[in-house]
Amino acid sequence: MNKPTSPQMTLSDRxxxxxxxxxxxxxxxxxxxxxxxxxxxxxxxxxxxxxIAGSYYHGNDCRKARKCRYxxxxxxGDNDCSSSCSICWKHSCHEVCDKxxxxxxxxxxxxxxVCNCCAQKKLCTNERYIYSAKNAQAYYDRRLxxxxxxxxxxxxxxxxxxxxxxxxxxxxxxxxxIYAHHADEMPVSLxxxxxxxxxxxxxxxxxxxxxxxxxRKRKRSNTGKVVNEPSCRVGRTYDDFLKYMETKDPDxxxxxxxxIGHRGGGNRLLTMIFRRNSVMLVFLLPxxxxxSVKRVFDWxxxxxxxxxxxxxxPVILTDNGSEFKRADDxxxxxxxxxxxxxxxxxxxxxxxxxxxxxxxxxxxYVIPKGKSFNGYTQADMTLLADHINSVKRxxxxxxxxxxxxxxDDDMNALMKLLKxxxxxxxxxxxxxxxxxxx
Numbered sequence: 001m002n003k004p005t006s007p008q009m010t011l012s013d014r015x016x017x018x019x020x021x022x023x024x025x026x027x028x029x030x031x032x033x034x035x036x037x038x039x040x041x042x043x044x045x046x047x048x049x050x051x052i053a054g055s056y057y058h059g060n061d062c063r064k065a066r067k068c069r070y071x072x073x074x075x076x077g078d079n080d081c082s083s084s085c086s087i088c089w090k091h092s093c094h095e096v097c098d099k100x101x102x103x104x105x106x107x108x109x110x111x112x113x114v115c116n117c118c119a120q121k122k123l124c125t126n127e128r129y130i131y132s133a134k135n136a137q138a139y140y141d142r143r144l145x146x147x148x149x150x151x152x153x154x155x156x157x158x159x160x161x162x163x164x165x166x167x168x169x170x171x172x173x174x175x176x177x178i179y180a181h182h183a184d185e186m187p188v189s190l191x192x193x194x195x196x197x198x199x200x201x202x203x204x205x206x207x208x209x210x211x212x213x214x215x216r217k218r219k220r221s222n223t224g225k226v227v228n229e230p231s232c233r234v235g236r237t238y239d240d241f242l243k244y245m246e247t248k249d250p251d252x253x254x255x256x257x258x259x260i261g262h263r264g265g266g267n268r269l270l271t272m273i274f275r276r277n278s279v280m281l282v283f284l285l286p287x288x289x290x291x292s293v294k295r296v297f298d299w300x301x302x303x304x305x306x307x308x309x310x311x312x313x314p315v316i317l318t319d320n321g322s323e324f325k326r327a328d329d330x331x332x333x334x335x336x337x338x339x340x341x342x343x344x345x346x347x348x349x350x351x352x353x354x355x356x357x358x359x360x361x362x363x364x365y366v367i368p369k370g371k372s373f374n375g376y377t378q379a380d381m382t383l384l385a386d387h388i389n390s391v392k393r394x395x396x397x398x399x400x401x402x403x404x405x406x407x408d409d410d411m412n413a414l415m416k417l418l419k420x421x422x423x424x425x426x427x428x429x430x431x432x433x434x435x436x437x438x
Contacts, residue, residue: 011041013036014029014133014179015133016033016133018136019375021114021116021199022117023117026053026426027042027111029144045131048135049113050132051127054103056103061102062102062103062310063102064099064101069084075097076088087373096279103126104126104129105126105127105233108129112131113129114129153187157187161188161201161202165178165202165204167203168210168426169176171429171430172365172430173391174321174393175190175197175209176392176394179193180294180399181426190394230320232326232327233344236344237343238344239346240343244315250275251275252275253316254272255273255317255318256316256317256353257319257321257353257357258270260288262372263345263370265374266374266377267287268284268285268323269282269285269373269381270282270285270287270296271283271360273355273362279389279390279402279405279411280356280359280362281400281418282382282388284373284376286336289323290302290322292323294326297333304417306333310339310412312411313339313340317349318343319345320344323372359388362430366387366431366434382420383434383435384434386420387423387429388425389401389420390423390424403422404421
Protein backbone atom coordinates (compact mmCIF):
# COMPACT_ATOMS: atom_id res chain seq x y z
CA MET A 1 0.00 0.00 0.00
CA ASN A 2 1.33 3.43 -0.94
CA LYS A 3 2.01 5.83 1.85
CA PRO A 4 -0.45 8.71 2.24
CA THR A 5 0.62 12.18 1.15
CA SER A 6 0.00 13.55 4.65
CA PRO A 7 0.41 11.70 7.99
CA GLN A 8 -2.53 13.62 9.45
CA MET A 9 -6.12 13.25 8.32
CA THR A 10 -7.28 16.33 6.41
CA LEU A 11 -10.73 17.78 5.78
CA SER A 12 -10.63 16.38 2.23
CA ASP A 13 -9.93 12.91 3.64
CA ARG A 14 -12.83 13.23 6.05
CA UNK A 15 -15.17 14.32 3.28
CA UNK A 16 -14.15 11.21 1.32
CA UNK A 17 -14.84 9.05 4.38
CA UNK A 18 -18.29 10.59 4.87
CA UNK A 19 -19.13 10.03 1.18
CA UNK A 20 -17.95 6.42 1.38
CA UNK A 21 -20.07 5.74 4.47
CA UNK A 22 -23.17 7.18 2.78
CA UNK A 23 -22.58 4.82 -0.17
CA UNK A 24 -22.20 1.84 2.14
CA UNK A 25 -18.53 1.23 1.42
CA UNK A 26 -16.46 -0.81 3.85
CA UNK A 27 -13.48 0.54 5.76
CA UNK A 28 -11.22 -1.45 3.46
CA UNK A 29 -12.68 0.19 0.34
CA UNK A 30 -12.40 3.69 1.83
CA UNK A 31 -8.85 3.01 3.03
CA UNK A 32 -7.80 1.86 -0.44
CA UNK A 33 -9.10 5.08 -1.97
CA UNK A 34 -7.26 7.25 0.60
CA UNK A 35 -4.13 5.05 0.60
CA UNK A 36 -4.38 4.45 4.32
CA UNK A 37 -4.78 1.40 6.59
CA UNK A 38 -8.38 0.28 7.34
CA UNK A 39 -7.69 0.56 11.07
CA UNK A 40 -6.94 4.26 10.54
CA UNK A 41 -10.37 4.79 8.97
CA UNK A 42 -12.04 2.77 11.73
CA UNK A 43 -10.32 4.79 14.45
CA UNK A 44 -11.24 8.06 12.74
CA UNK A 45 -14.93 7.13 12.53
CA UNK A 46 -15.22 5.85 16.12
CA UNK A 47 -13.29 8.81 17.55
CA UNK A 48 -15.12 11.61 15.72
CA UNK A 49 -18.64 10.24 15.21
CA UNK A 50 -21.53 12.37 16.51
CA UNK A 51 -23.88 10.90 19.12
CA ILE A 52 -27.60 11.63 18.69
CA ALA A 53 -29.79 10.89 21.70
CA GLY A 54 -32.89 8.77 21.19
CA SER A 55 -36.44 10.12 21.34
CA TYR A 56 -38.59 7.90 23.58
CA TYR A 57 -42.04 7.94 25.07
CA HIS A 58 -41.75 10.15 28.18
CA GLY A 59 -38.01 9.56 28.03
CA ASN A 60 -38.48 5.84 28.76
CA ASP A 61 -36.27 3.69 26.50
CA CYS A 62 -38.31 0.49 27.07
CA ARG A 63 -39.97 -1.00 23.99
CA LYS A 64 -43.17 -1.70 26.00
CA ALA A 65 -43.43 1.74 27.62
CA ARG A 66 -46.29 2.96 25.45
CA LYS A 67 -48.29 -0.32 25.80
CA CYS A 68 -48.10 -0.56 29.57
CA ARG A 69 -48.68 3.12 30.30
CA TYR A 70 -52.09 2.42 31.89
CA UNK A 71 -51.81 -1.16 33.11
CA UNK A 72 -48.57 -1.23 35.09
CA UNK A 73 -48.35 0.62 38.44
CA UNK A 74 -46.78 0.30 41.87
CA UNK A 75 -43.74 -1.74 40.74
CA UNK A 76 -41.59 0.21 43.19
CA GLY A 77 -43.86 -0.78 46.10
CA ASP A 78 -45.35 2.66 46.68
CA ASN A 79 -49.08 1.96 46.63
CA ASP A 80 -49.91 5.64 47.22
CA CYS A 81 -48.39 6.63 43.85
CA SER A 82 -51.04 7.27 41.21
CA SER A 83 -48.59 7.57 38.30
CA SER A 84 -48.01 4.91 35.71
CA CYS A 85 -44.62 3.25 36.00
CA SER A 86 -43.80 3.98 32.35
CA ILE A 87 -43.93 7.74 32.93
CA CYS A 88 -42.56 7.82 36.48
CA TRP A 89 -39.56 10.10 36.93
CA LYS A 90 -38.50 8.68 40.30
CA HIS A 91 -37.51 5.23 39.08
CA SER A 92 -36.33 3.74 35.81
CA CYS A 93 -38.10 0.73 34.32
CA HIS A 94 -34.94 -1.33 34.12
CA GLU A 95 -34.51 -0.99 37.89
CA VAL A 96 -37.92 -2.26 38.94
CA CYS A 97 -39.45 -4.13 35.99
CA ASP A 98 -38.38 -7.66 35.03
CA LYS A 99 -40.06 -7.26 31.62
CA UNK A 100 -37.90 -4.28 30.62
CA UNK A 101 -36.72 -4.47 27.00
CA UNK A 102 -34.36 -1.63 25.95
CA UNK A 103 -34.79 0.13 22.59
CA UNK A 104 -31.14 -0.35 21.78
CA UNK A 105 -29.98 -0.73 18.18
CA UNK A 106 -26.94 -2.94 17.86
CA UNK A 107 -25.85 -1.67 14.42
CA UNK A 108 -23.52 1.07 15.80
CA UNK A 109 -21.73 -1.61 17.84
CA UNK A 110 -20.29 -3.11 14.67
CA UNK A 111 -18.56 -1.68 11.61
CA UNK A 112 -19.05 0.92 10.26
CA UNK A 113 -20.13 2.04 13.78
CA VAL A 114 -22.40 4.78 12.39
CA CYS A 115 -25.85 5.05 10.84
CA ASN A 116 -24.91 7.05 7.74
CA CYS A 117 -26.05 4.35 5.31
CA CYS A 118 -29.01 3.02 7.34
CA ALA A 119 -32.30 3.14 5.40
CA GLN A 120 -34.26 3.83 8.63
CA LYS A 121 -32.13 6.72 9.92
CA LYS A 122 -34.72 9.42 9.10
CA LEU A 123 -37.49 7.63 11.01
CA CYS A 124 -35.35 6.05 13.73
CA THR A 125 -35.98 7.25 17.29
CA ASN A 126 -33.22 5.18 18.93
CA GLU A 127 -29.80 6.32 20.00
CA ARG A 128 -27.63 6.60 16.91
CA TYR A 129 -24.30 7.83 15.58
CA ILE A 130 -23.56 9.90 12.48
CA TYR A 131 -20.18 10.67 10.95
CA SER A 132 -19.90 14.25 9.67
CA ALA A 133 -16.68 15.49 8.04
CA LYS A 134 -17.29 19.05 9.23
CA ASN A 135 -17.83 18.04 12.84
CA ALA A 136 -14.94 15.57 12.74
CA GLN A 137 -12.57 18.31 11.58
CA ALA A 138 -13.86 20.61 14.34
CA TYR A 139 -13.27 17.90 16.98
CA TYR A 140 -9.73 17.35 15.66
CA ASP A 141 -8.90 21.07 15.66
CA ARG A 142 -10.17 21.47 19.21
CA ARG A 143 -8.17 18.51 20.51
CA LEU A 144 -5.07 19.79 18.73
CA UNK A 145 -5.48 23.24 20.25
CA UNK A 146 -6.03 21.89 23.74
CA UNK A 147 -3.02 19.58 23.48
CA UNK A 148 -0.76 22.54 22.82
CA UNK A 149 -1.89 24.68 25.70
CA UNK A 150 0.08 25.13 28.88
CA UNK A 151 3.75 24.53 29.67
CA UNK A 152 5.05 21.22 28.39
CA UNK A 153 8.53 21.42 29.90
CA UNK A 154 9.86 20.63 33.36
CA UNK A 155 9.91 23.35 36.07
CA UNK A 156 13.72 23.36 35.95
CA UNK A 157 13.83 23.90 32.19
CA UNK A 158 11.20 26.58 32.49
CA UNK A 159 13.19 28.43 35.15
CA UNK A 160 16.40 28.32 33.05
CA UNK A 161 14.51 29.48 29.97
CA UNK A 162 12.86 32.32 31.88
CA UNK A 163 16.19 33.59 33.24
CA UNK A 164 17.79 33.49 29.78
CA UNK A 165 14.92 35.36 28.11
CA UNK A 166 14.69 37.96 30.87
CA UNK A 167 18.41 38.74 30.71
CA UNK A 168 18.67 39.05 26.93
CA UNK A 169 15.35 40.81 26.34
CA UNK A 170 16.37 43.40 28.94
CA UNK A 171 19.34 44.12 26.67
CA UNK A 172 16.92 44.98 23.87
CA UNK A 173 17.54 41.80 21.86
CA UNK A 174 14.65 40.60 19.62
CA UNK A 175 13.20 37.22 20.49
CA UNK A 176 14.07 35.79 17.07
CA UNK A 177 17.73 36.77 17.57
CA ILE A 178 17.79 35.08 20.99
CA TYR A 179 16.26 31.91 19.59
CA ALA A 180 18.61 31.81 16.59
CA HIS A 181 21.66 31.73 18.86
CA HIS A 182 20.26 29.61 21.72
CA ALA A 183 17.98 27.20 19.82
CA ASP A 184 20.06 24.19 20.96
CA GLU A 185 19.58 25.19 24.59
CA MET A 186 15.83 25.73 24.36
CA PRO A 187 13.43 22.78 24.71
CA VAL A 188 10.71 24.62 22.77
CA SER A 189 10.22 26.29 19.39
CA LEU A 190 10.14 30.01 18.68
CA UNK A 191 6.35 29.86 18.29
CA UNK A 192 6.07 28.27 21.74
CA UNK A 193 8.17 31.07 23.23
CA UNK A 194 5.68 33.62 21.95
CA UNK A 195 2.79 31.48 23.26
CA UNK A 196 4.35 31.16 26.73
CA UNK A 197 4.89 34.92 26.93
CA UNK A 198 1.38 35.58 25.59
CA UNK A 199 -0.14 33.35 28.30
CA UNK A 200 1.88 34.99 31.10
CA UNK A 201 4.04 31.95 31.84
CA UNK A 202 7.27 33.98 31.71
CA UNK A 203 8.56 36.99 33.61
CA UNK A 204 8.70 39.14 30.48
CA UNK A 205 5.43 40.30 28.92
CA UNK A 206 4.28 41.28 25.46
CA UNK A 207 5.04 44.91 26.27
CA UNK A 208 8.71 43.95 26.57
CA UNK A 209 8.73 42.67 22.98
CA UNK A 210 8.98 45.54 20.55
CA UNK A 211 7.71 43.49 17.63
CA UNK A 212 4.42 43.00 19.47
CA UNK A 213 3.66 46.68 19.14
CA UNK A 214 0.71 47.31 16.85
CA UNK A 215 1.63 49.45 13.89
CA ARG A 216 -0.89 51.64 12.14
CA LYS A 217 -1.46 50.40 8.64
CA ARG A 218 0.22 52.68 6.16
CA LYS A 219 -1.84 54.15 3.36
CA ARG A 220 -0.50 54.06 -0.13
CA SER A 221 -1.25 57.23 -1.98
CA ASN A 222 -2.34 57.06 -5.58
CA THR A 223 0.25 59.45 -6.91
CA GLY A 224 -0.51 58.98 -10.58
CA LYS A 225 1.56 60.94 -13.05
CA VAL A 226 4.00 63.39 -11.52
CA VAL A 227 3.40 66.98 -12.58
CA ASN A 228 6.40 69.26 -13.16
CA GLU A 229 8.95 66.47 -12.79
CA PRO A 230 12.17 67.80 -11.21
CA SER A 231 15.15 67.60 -13.53
CA CYS A 232 16.98 65.19 -11.20
CA ARG A 233 14.18 62.62 -11.64
CA VAL A 234 14.27 62.59 -15.42
CA GLY A 235 15.37 59.09 -16.39
CA ARG A 236 15.60 58.14 -12.70
CA THR A 237 11.98 57.50 -11.67
CA TYR A 238 10.79 54.29 -10.06
CA ASP A 239 9.41 53.13 -13.40
CA ASP A 240 12.85 53.74 -14.90
CA PHE A 241 14.32 51.74 -12.03
CA LEU A 242 12.04 48.77 -12.70
CA LYS A 243 12.86 48.85 -16.40
CA TYR A 244 16.59 49.10 -15.71
CA MET A 245 16.47 46.16 -13.28
CA GLU A 246 14.77 43.83 -15.77
CA THR A 247 18.20 42.58 -16.86
CA LYS A 248 19.99 43.10 -13.53
CA ASP A 249 20.33 41.08 -10.36
CA PRO A 250 17.85 42.50 -7.80
CA ASP A 251 20.31 41.77 -4.99
CA UNK A 252 22.70 44.41 -6.35
CA UNK A 253 20.38 47.22 -5.19
CA UNK A 254 21.29 49.43 -2.22
CA UNK A 255 18.48 51.36 -0.53
CA UNK A 256 19.36 54.79 0.90
CA UNK A 257 17.59 57.22 3.21
CA UNK A 258 18.18 59.76 5.98
CA UNK A 259 16.97 59.78 9.57
CA ILE A 260 16.13 63.09 11.21
CA GLY A 261 16.79 63.59 14.90
CA HIS A 262 15.35 66.82 16.32
CA ARG A 263 13.16 68.90 14.03
CA GLY A 264 15.11 71.97 14.93
CA GLY A 265 18.04 70.84 12.78
CA GLY A 266 21.52 69.60 13.62
CA ASN A 267 23.04 66.23 12.87
CA ARG A 268 21.30 63.66 10.70
CA LEU A 269 21.94 60.04 9.82
CA LEU A 270 22.57 58.77 6.31
CA THR A 271 21.60 55.11 6.12
CA MET A 272 22.25 52.51 3.41
CA ILE A 273 21.19 48.87 3.32
CA PHE A 274 22.33 46.18 0.89
CA ARG A 275 19.47 44.00 -0.31
CA ARG A 276 21.71 40.96 -0.80
CA ASN A 277 22.57 40.61 2.90
CA SER A 278 20.64 43.37 4.78
CA VAL A 279 23.86 44.92 6.14
CA MET A 280 23.11 48.54 7.06
CA LEU A 281 25.59 51.41 7.07
CA VAL A 282 25.05 54.45 9.28
CA PHE A 283 26.86 57.75 8.63
CA LEU A 284 26.60 60.83 10.82
CA LEU A 285 25.94 63.99 8.77
CA PRO A 286 26.37 67.53 10.15
CA UNK A 287 23.23 68.67 8.31
CA UNK A 288 20.70 67.68 5.69
CA UNK A 289 22.44 69.29 2.73
CA UNK A 290 23.44 67.61 -0.53
CA UNK A 291 27.12 68.46 0.03
CA SER A 292 27.20 66.27 3.14
CA VAL A 293 25.89 63.26 1.23
CA LYS A 294 28.35 63.86 -1.61
CA ARG A 295 31.26 63.92 0.83
CA VAL A 296 30.27 60.48 2.12
CA PHE A 297 30.18 59.12 -1.46
CA ASP A 298 33.55 60.65 -2.30
CA TRP A 299 35.11 59.36 0.92
CA UNK A 300 33.85 55.81 0.28
CA UNK A 301 35.15 55.85 -3.29
CA UNK A 302 38.53 57.18 -2.20
CA UNK A 303 38.86 54.67 0.65
CA UNK A 304 37.74 51.59 -1.33
CA UNK A 305 38.89 52.49 -4.80
CA UNK A 306 36.74 53.17 -7.84
CA UNK A 307 36.35 49.52 -8.94
CA UNK A 308 35.32 48.21 -5.51
CA UNK A 309 32.89 51.10 -5.02
CA UNK A 310 31.28 50.49 -8.44
CA UNK A 311 30.91 46.77 -7.70
CA UNK A 312 29.45 47.36 -4.25
CA UNK A 313 27.08 50.21 -5.15
CA PRO A 314 25.99 49.59 -8.77
CA VAL A 315 22.38 50.73 -8.15
CA ILE A 316 21.05 52.97 -5.38
CA LEU A 317 17.33 53.54 -4.71
CA THR A 318 16.40 56.49 -2.52
CA ASP A 319 13.59 58.95 -1.80
CA ASN A 320 12.98 62.49 -3.01
CA GLY A 321 14.66 64.35 -0.15
CA SER A 322 16.48 67.59 -0.98
CA GLU A 323 19.77 66.07 0.17
CA PHE A 324 19.62 63.64 -2.79
CA LYS A 325 18.63 66.14 -5.51
CA ARG A 326 22.15 66.55 -6.92
CA ALA A 327 22.05 63.19 -8.67
CA ASP A 328 24.96 63.90 -11.01
CA ASP A 329 27.27 64.64 -8.08
CA UNK A 330 26.40 61.31 -6.52
CA UNK A 331 26.55 59.24 -9.69
CA UNK A 332 29.79 60.68 -11.11
CA UNK A 333 33.33 60.86 -9.81
CA UNK A 334 35.41 64.04 -9.87
CA UNK A 335 36.67 62.87 -13.28
CA UNK A 336 33.08 62.46 -14.48
CA UNK A 337 33.20 58.67 -14.55
CA UNK A 338 29.99 56.82 -13.72
CA UNK A 339 30.41 55.13 -10.34
CA UNK A 340 26.75 54.24 -9.58
CA UNK A 341 23.20 54.59 -10.89
CA UNK A 342 20.75 56.58 -8.76
CA UNK A 343 16.96 56.17 -8.88
CA UNK A 344 14.13 57.77 -6.92
CA UNK A 345 11.01 56.24 -5.42
CA UNK A 346 7.64 57.72 -6.25
CA UNK A 347 6.56 60.60 -3.95
CA UNK A 348 4.88 59.37 -0.76
CA UNK A 349 5.79 55.77 -1.59
CA UNK A 350 8.28 54.72 1.07
CA UNK A 351 7.05 51.12 0.68
CA UNK A 352 9.10 50.93 -2.55
CA UNK A 353 12.26 50.70 -0.41
CA UNK A 354 10.91 48.60 2.47
CA UNK A 355 14.12 47.20 3.89
CA UNK A 356 15.68 50.51 4.87
CA UNK A 357 12.38 51.80 6.26
CA UNK A 358 11.91 48.66 8.38
CA UNK A 359 15.51 48.66 9.56
CA UNK A 360 15.14 52.18 10.93
CA UNK A 361 13.12 50.77 13.80
CA UNK A 362 16.33 49.28 15.21
CA UNK A 363 17.80 52.78 15.34
CA UNK A 364 14.74 54.03 17.19
CA TYR A 365 15.19 51.29 19.80
CA VAL A 366 18.43 53.02 20.82
CA ILE A 367 17.77 56.66 19.89
CA PRO A 368 14.04 57.44 20.27
CA LYS A 369 12.25 59.55 17.70
CA GLY A 370 12.53 63.27 18.42
CA LYS A 371 15.86 62.98 20.21
CA SER A 372 18.70 65.01 18.71
CA PHE A 373 21.71 63.30 17.15
CA ASN A 374 23.96 66.11 18.36
CA GLY A 375 26.64 64.88 20.72
CA TYR A 376 27.12 61.56 18.98
CA THR A 377 30.21 60.66 16.96
CA GLN A 378 30.71 58.52 13.87
CA ALA A 379 32.25 55.88 16.14
CA ASP A 380 28.94 55.78 18.03
CA MET A 381 27.02 55.28 14.78
CA THR A 382 29.39 52.51 13.70
CA LEU A 383 28.87 50.79 17.04
CA LEU A 384 25.11 51.12 16.60
CA ALA A 385 25.34 49.61 13.11
CA ASP A 386 27.42 46.71 14.46
CA HIS A 387 24.74 45.80 17.01
CA ILE A 388 21.95 46.11 14.44
CA ASN A 389 23.80 44.02 11.86
CA SER A 390 24.47 41.32 14.47
CA VAL A 391 20.77 40.72 15.15
CA LYS A 392 19.66 37.31 13.82
CA ARG A 393 16.35 37.44 11.93
CA UNK A 394 13.76 34.90 10.78
CA UNK A 395 13.61 36.33 7.24
CA UNK A 396 17.35 35.68 6.91
CA UNK A 397 17.07 32.05 7.99
CA UNK A 398 17.80 32.98 11.62
CA UNK A 399 21.12 34.47 10.60
CA UNK A 400 22.38 38.00 11.08
CA UNK A 401 23.32 40.30 8.17
CA UNK A 402 26.97 39.91 9.17
CA UNK A 403 26.60 36.11 8.91
CA UNK A 404 25.73 36.53 5.22
CA UNK A 405 28.89 38.47 4.33
CA UNK A 406 31.12 36.25 2.17
CA UNK A 407 34.86 35.99 2.73
CA ASP A 408 35.72 37.07 -0.83
CA ASP A 409 33.19 39.90 -0.84
CA ASP A 410 33.98 43.59 -1.34
CA MET A 411 31.91 44.04 1.80
CA ASN A 412 34.90 42.94 3.86
CA ALA A 413 36.95 45.82 2.47
CA LEU A 414 34.12 48.19 3.30
CA MET A 415 33.79 46.85 6.85
CA LYS A 416 37.54 47.21 7.34
CA LEU A 417 37.40 50.79 6.07
CA LEU A 418 34.52 51.66 8.41
CA LYS A 419 35.96 49.60 11.31
CA UNK A 420 32.80 47.52 11.53
CA UNK A 421 32.80 44.10 13.20
CA UNK A 422 30.24 41.56 14.45
CA UNK A 423 29.00 41.58 18.04
CA UNK A 424 28.74 38.21 19.88
CA UNK A 425 25.04 37.19 19.97
CA UNK A 426 24.65 37.39 23.74
CA UNK A 427 26.28 40.82 23.82
CA UNK A 428 23.95 42.41 21.28
CA UNK A 429 22.26 45.35 22.94
CA UNK A 430 19.58 47.62 21.49
CA UNK A 431 19.01 49.94 24.41
CA UNK A 432 19.60 53.66 24.87
CA UNK A 433 22.51 52.95 27.25
CA UNK A 434 24.54 51.15 24.58
CA UNK A 435 27.05 53.99 24.26
CA UNK A 436 27.42 54.45 28.03
CA UNK A 437 28.30 50.76 28.45
CA UNK A 438 31.09 51.01 25.92
